[in-house]
Amino acid sequence: MNLGSGQGSMSTASSSGAWKAGDVVPDQFPAGLRVLVVDDDPTCLMILEKMLRTCLYEVTKCNRAETALSLLRGNKSGFDIVISDVHMPDMDGFKLLEHIGLEMDLPVIMMSADDGKHVVMKGVTHGACDYLIKPVRIEALKNIWQHVVRKRKNEWKDLEQSGSVEDGDRQQKPSEDVDYSSSANEGNWKNSKRRKDEEDDAEERDDTSTLKKPRVVWSVELHQQFVAAVNQLGIDKAVPKKILELMNVPGLTRENVASHLQKYRLYLRRLSGVSQHQNGLNNSFMGPQEATFGSISSLNGLDLQTLAVAGQLPAQSLATLQAAGLGRSTGKSGLPMPLVDQRNLFSFEAPKFRYGEGQQQQQQLSNSSKQMNLLHGIPTTMEPKQLATLRHSAQSFGSINMQVNAHGNDSSSLLMQMAQPHSRAQILNETTGNHVSRIASSMGQPVLSNGIAGGLLTRNVIVENGRGAGFNPVSQGPSVVEFPMNHTAELPGNSFPLGTNPGISSIQSKGLLEEVSSEIKGSRGFVPSYDIFNELHQPKSQDWELQNVGLTFNASQHANSIPGNLGSEHGNTHNISQHLNTLVDSSSRVKTEKILDPCCEITPFPEHYVQEDLMSALLKQQEGIGPVEGEFDFDGYSMDNIPV
Amino acid sequence: MERNPLQRQVAYMRRSLFDQGYLDEQFVQLEDLQDDANPNFVEEIVTLFYTDSARLIHNIEQALESRPLDFIRLDDYMHQFKGSSSSIGAKKVKNECTQFREHCSARSAEGCVRTFQQVKQEHTILRRKLETYFQLARQAGLAN
Numbered sequence: 001m002n003l004g005s006g007q008g009s010m011s012t013a014s015s016s017g018a019w020k021a022g023d024v025v026p027d028q029f030p031a032g033l034r035v036l037v038v039d040d041d042p043t044c045l046m047i048l049e050k051m052l053r054t055c056l057y058e059v060t061k062c063n064r065a066e067t068a069l070s071l072l073r074g075n076k077s078g079f080d081i082v083i084s085d086v087h088m089p090d091m092d093g094f095k096l097l098e099h100i101g102l103e104m105d106l107p108v109i110m111m112s113a114d115d116g117k118h119v120v121m122k123g124v125t126h127g128a129c130d131y132l133i134k135p136v137r138i139e140a141l142k143n144i145w146q147h148v149v150r151k152r153k154n155e156w157k158d159l160e161q162s163g164s165v166e167d168g169d170r171q172q173k174p175s176e177d178v179d180y181s182s183s184a185n186e187g188n189w190k191n192s193k194r195r196k197d198e199e200d201d202a203e204e205r206d207d208t209s210t211l212k213k214p215r216v217v218w219s220v221e222l223h224q225q226f227v228a229a230v231n232q233l234g235i236d237k238a239v240p241k242k243i244l245e246l247m248n249v250p251g252l253t254r255e256n257v258a259s260h261l262q263k264y265r266l267y268l269r270r271l272s273g274v275s276q277h278q279n280g281l282n283n284s285f286m287g288p289q290e291a292t293f294g295s296i297s298s299l300n301g302l303d304l305q306t307l308a309v310a311g312q313l314p315a316q317s318l319a320t321l322q323a324a325g326l327g328r329s330t331g332k333s334g335l336p337m338p339l340v341d342q343r344n345l346f347s348f349e350a351p352k353f354r355y356g357e358g359q360q361q362q363q364q365l366s367n368s369s370k371q372m373n374l375l376h377g378i379p380t381t382m383e384p385k386q387l388a389t390l391r392h393s394a395q396s397f398g399s400i401n402m403q404v405n406a407h408g409n410d411s412s413s414l415l416m417q418m419a420q421p422h423s424r425a426q427i428l429n430e431t432t433g434n435h436v437s438r439i440a441s442s443m444g445q446p447v448l449s450n451g452i453a454g455g456l457l458t459r460n461v462i463v464e465n466g467r468g469a470g471f472n473p474v475s476q477g478p479s480v481v482e483f484p485m486n487h488t489a490e491l492p493g494n495s496f497p498l499g500t501n502p503g504i505s506s507i508q509s510k511g512l513l514e515e516v517s518s519e520i521k522g523s524r525g526f527v528p529s530y531d532i533f534n535e536l537h538q539p540k541s542q543d544w545e546l547q548n549v550g551l552t553f554n555a556s557q558h559a560n561s562i563p564g565n566l567g568s569e570h571g572n573t574h575n576i577s578q579h580l581n582t583l584v585d586s587s588s589r590v591k592t593e594k595i596l597d598p599c600c601e602i603t604p605f606p607e608h609y610v611q612e613d614l615m616s617a618l619l620k621q622q623e624g625i626g627p628v629e630g631e632f633d634f635d636g637y638s639m640d641n642i643p644v
Numbered sequence: 645m646e647r648n649p650l651q652r653q654v655a656y657m658r659r660s661l662f663d664q665g666y667l668d669e670q671f672v673q674l675e676d677l678q679d680d681a682n683p684n685f686v687e688e689i690v691t692l693f694y695t696d697s698a699r700l701i702h703n704i705e706q707a708l709e710s711r712p713l714d715f716i717r718l719d720d721y722m723h724q725f726k727g728s729s730s731s732i733g734a735k736k737v738k739n740e741c742t743q744f745r746e747h748c749s750a751r752s753a754e755g756c757v758r759t760f761q762q763v764k765q766e767h768t769i770l771r772r773k774l775e776t777y778f779q780l781a782r783q784a785g786l787a788n
Contacts, residue, residue: 046688
């Protein structure tokens, strides 16, 4: 199957450019809509391509989900909408849907010959914006542009209502930026939309300079405050108004918080296993997850550290987060989590060595995810969103964890403070022994273990594909998160060869120290290595395995950088994660999770990290290595730190 | 409309393929996609389908040989095959696929084996008819 790269979508650059300028879109629209279609059936794929071309869309076709993801990651703002088959051999269509939603936040249409109610419902719950029954008719494709417009419109509305706290950052980003919410696309759309709805956009006009819509940039600190507030209120009781009051951030509006909360919840949900709670995710999720979350929250504190260490979070933020997390976690789960996680870690990790690495990664991811969660708003309990984030982060953790570990030094100290983390760290080291611990230990063990463990643990669970698993050094923690294990498994390969690279660990630790201090900006240096990894990873094998190869290779190089990766969200983290990524080689480009799949995502492109906030940073980290896509759905996490 | 006997023949053959239930509306969708840029689009798609479906058929055949029968896997393969067939408008083939899947649900080995023979048969019949049809259409086009 040809990616059809050259054909439509590759020209997206030009087309998008055109849009950006806003001089073409309004009139042409919907012509030129950049569609990515994924289907393993070559006959259907060719028919769809022809149909879409007939609709004057720019089409790129893919016959494998992995290919699609890497295409999307490699060109964050290169597509406007994705159409995917449900039934595919290499990856379930719904899983791809989740990834895209988290990493790129593009509208996704599912298709299948199966029109059973159950399957259609699954599409809805996983966030598909539409569901087409095969055989698809051209009439059904003619109107798909509505989903793109609708999404943009909603985002615009958010911006308008909420104003922007730090929209400057975002605005500055060139529309090319891949903000995790495909702001670039939005940017383009914004222009067109702007033309269409002047009154709506009047206020947003000021960011005409960048197509990005002015939106609140959820920096790490801001997110931490958010998470802290949410945790304080309790995920069930966290309403935007109260969160806003608690946060007490001037210029922040209730709408900003509301939309952020929604994303956060979705994220958690995803982390914890979307399938479980499709419908009342937020709420239902909380229920069963509570325990897990509780522990997670404790981990969160750790995660924060990890994240902080990763470089994403400045030390102080970390402290803040930790405090918040701790405060929360105590309330919620208290320390028990680490123990629990530890158990989980072991259980998860034990079974598969490779996974262990992955798990570690995942754990790391989870850690990172946890951290992310923390960032997200330290929900008192790892809310589903957290889990989701964790998951993602877990994935990214793979890379991130590494990084985190690196920062671990700093974080470790922080972690150490947190009683739990500490134990976790130990556990991590021991349990994860595989990679995570190694990483952690080498890096800055304390940090890793604690934060990571926590994060990882939780994250592990979240690491759905186990991609992130790599980093889940947190293995300890993950107990809470059931997922991670699964996910990590996938990572095995990628996840963290780190563990196995003793050299790395040492380097990492060093790197951590360095990173820590510099907020992992240093990871920049690793960038090059990441690239290598990225290339290595590129093979989409989301499995980390492939990546592991790269990792080892990179690991040594990046050992230092690894720590940085963990904090995908945090700019620093990115660095670390990047390193980690390289190490982890996480094929898991799971960017979406932002948690930075340890493996792949640690693409050393720090620049991506700059994105939005922590979440994105984390996610980016994973990508950092590769095309860092601000995967995290969380908007506005400006990962400025992410040095590239 | 038809200016020559060949064209009339082509039109007649096409009509009967629909009337006899070999093809459905989806085939018309393919025809509508054919244009100057892709003058042989329909034939290309059908060729692609037959190339790819050979692989699916092979998978199913192999699966039918294993004992005990893995109905889930069989259903899975057939789901793919059915989706592919429906995309070119192969109506009879698609119907047989549905039957096969029902036997899978009922876990009837005999039903599956028997129905699969029918699937293959319809699959082959249609191919021959379409090959003839395309050949005729080409001749009619040339003669035009």
